[in-house]
Amino acid sequence: MKLYCDPISTTSRPVLMFIAEHGLDVEIVHVDLMAGGNQAPDYLALNPNGIVPFLVDGDLKLGESAAILKYLARKTGSAAYPSDPRAQAKVDEALSWFSTQFHEYFCLFVCYPHMGVPHGAPPELMQAMTAFGGEHAPRWLKVLDGHMLAGRPYVCGEEITIADHLGLAFVLLGDLPGYDFSPYPNLQAWIARLKARPSFEPTYGTFYTVMAAFKAQQQAA
Numbered sequence: 001m002k003l004y005c006d007p008i009s010t011t012s013r014p015v016l017m018f019i020a021e022h023g024l025d026v027e028i029v030h031v032d033l034m035a036g037g038n039q040a041p042d043y044l045a046l047n048p049n050g051i052v053p054f055l056v057d058g059d060l061k062l063g064e065s066a067a068i069l070k071y072l073a074r075k076t077g078s079a080a081y082p083s084d085p086r087a088q089a090k091v092d093e094a095l096s097w098f099s100t101q102f103h104e105y106f107c108l109f110v111c112y113p114h115m116g117v118p119h120g121a122p123p124e125l126m127q128a129m130t131a132f133g134g135e136h137a138p139r140w141l142k143v144l145d146g147h148m149l150a151g152r153p154y155v156c157g158e159e160i161t162i163a164d165h166l167g168l169a170f171v172l173l174g175d176l177p178g179y180d181f182s183p184y185p186n187l188q189a190w191i192a193r194l195k196a197r198p199s200f201e202p203t204y205g206t207f208y209t210v211m212a213a214f215k216a217q218q219q220a221a
């Protein structure tokens with residue numbers, strides 16, 4: 001198996017963390033987003049979307065981080081994607097929730113404008129986006145903190161699932177604008193719990209290094 005990815009990509013990290021957790025034998029192919037590697041003709045021939053992550057397993061070519069996580073978990077029989085239909089449905093629910101409600105209001109409006117995304121958007125639009133996100137993201141953070149993580153260590157219960165891997169990458173984007181998670185103690189405890197796993201540092205190290213350099217550059221400008 002080959003995973004085309006970039007550690008600076010938010011949606012690559014959940015897959016990389018899952019691979020690290022399970023010690024899977026997957027060849028990691030670096031698609032350098034900052035150098036435009038995702039638009040290289042050979043990569044576009046493989047994945048016309050020109051995005052990462054992307055998995056190749058024999059003749060299976062698979063995009064979308066959640067689909068890749070499910071596939072890897074099923075293939076390896078991982079408990080991180082339970083086979084019981086009811087438990088699996090709850091993991092699917094959390095994956096969808098993180099990819100829609102949470103991603104939209106928190107990542108898109110609060111975090112991405114700090115990275116200059118969407119690229120080329122006028123400053124007024126960026127300001128409007130962050131103002132909107134600042135107002136509306138807490139609604140979803142409260143659900144995460146006060147419901148999904150209330151009285152349990154992981155978003156779907158007692159055990160870590162692929163929804164935690166996906167959700168963590170989205171939540172930690174908040175470190176880019178220095179988002180204050182202190183009103184959300186269950187969320188803070190969950191972040192600390194996941195950061196303590198041996199798979200965390202190898203997966204997130206590059207992201208934090210690049211982010212620190214980016215912040216230093218912003219401050220110097």
Ligand SMILES: N[C@@H](CCC(=O)N[C@@H](CS)C(=O)NCC(=O)O)C(=O)O
Binds near residue numbers: 011052053063
């Ligand atoms: N829904 C996709 C999103 C993938 C995605 O947007 N990846 C970004 C990096 S986080 C990318 O490759 N961007 C390159 C581009 O948009 O040109 C997933 O979950 O895998």
